[in-house]
Amino acid sequence: MEQKTKIHAEDGKQDLTITREFDLPLELLFKAYEDPNIVEQWMGTKVLKLENKKHGSYQFETTDPKGNKHGFNGVIHEFVSNKKITRTFEMENPPASAYRFPVQLEFLEFEKRSDHTSQLTMHIVYRSVADRDQMLRLPFAQGINMAHNRIQNIVGNIK
Amino acid sequence: MMNLRRDVFQAIADPTRRTILLLVASQAMTAGAIAANFDTARPTVSKHLQILTECELLQQQQNGREIYYHLNALKMKEVADFLEPFRQLWDDRFNKLEAIMKNYKPEK
Numbered sequence: 511m512e513q514k515t516k517i518h519a520e521d522g523k524q525d526l527t528i529t530r531e532f533d534l535p536l537e538l539l540f541k542a543y544e545d546p547n548i549v550e551q552w553m554g555t556k557v558l559k560l561e562n563k564k565h566g567s568y569q570f571e572t573t574d575p576k577g578n579k580h581g582f583n584g585v586i587h588e589f590v591s592n593k594k595i596t597r598t599f600e601m602e603n604p605p606a607s608a609y610r611f612p613v614q615l616e617f618l619e620f621e622k623r624s625d626h627t628s629q630l631t632m633h634i635v636y637r638s639v640a641d642r643d644q645m646l647r648l649p650f651a652q653g654i655n656m657a658h659n660r661i662q663n664i665v666g667n668i669k
Numbered sequence: 670m671m672n673l674r675r676d677v678f679q680a681i682a683d684p685t686r687r688t689i690l691l692l693v694a695s696q697a698m699t700a701g702a703i704a705a706n707f708d709t710a711r712p713t714v715s716k717h718l719q720i721l722t723e724c725e726l727l728q729q730q731q732n733g734r735e736i737y738y739h740l741n742a743l744k745m746k747e748v749a750d751f752l753e754p755f756r757q758l759w760d761d762r763f764n765k766l767e768a769i770m771k772n773y774k775p776e777k
Contacts, residue, residue, distance in 0.1 A: 515760035649754035
């Protein structure tokens with residue numbers, strides 16, 4: 511089966527591109543990025559602030575299963591309805607032990623493919639190659655952590 | 670080759686299978702010893718072991734009457750570009766976005 515979400519990341523580069531085709535008209539795809547209530551639903555995050563305009567900013571907050579709050583924020587450089595969003599993205603509160611991620615730059619382009627389909631291209635530029643690769647590893651590391659926690663629970667029950 | 674790669678990532682996408690890999694990473698174990706770490710039924714664990722063996726993340730070794738499973742470090746290295754979990758994270762988010770917007774009713 512063809513994968514709907516594609517990642518293009520070349521070795522030794524400090525950027526990557528995420529592309530995705532949606533079974534949605536362009537306007538509905540863009541609305542999902544524009545409307546704070548909808549952003550909250552699909553990103554699984556609280557939207558504290560979302561100013562959709564040039565020089566505007568946004569602030570999101572997620573709560574992990576342990577109840578820890580994680581903040582994200584950024585500044586919006588370009589906001590053109592149904593066309594593009596250029597913004598920065600920064601994690602506010604990485605866990606003390608983890609790698610600290612510098613701010614990244616995101617170029618989002620929204621395109622009409624047909625009356626019922628659209629495409630999103632997200633070009634992300636990181637400060638360095640190492641920062642990009644560390645960000646790519648995050649979801650894998652989290653998966654392994656979950657497995658670790660499970661082992662700890664099992665060991666804890668034996669004691 | 671692409672198919673093989675995808676199989677490996679499917680294998681590690683499952684939390685039980687990741688736990689098995691972590692268990693076996695420290696020492697070779699029999700199927701029984703591995704199953705003892707889970708609440709799930711023995712045949713379920715056997716199925717996971719079969720998948721991990723088929724995609725070569727685990728290797729079997731006969732030791733007397735027992736079969737021991739150990740980690741294939743070489744194959745694990747192949748998984749080390751970590752790209753697939755990142756892709757899956759975004760794929761999940763976008764699938765959710767798509768599902769929400771398909772049911773979206775504009776307010777008038």
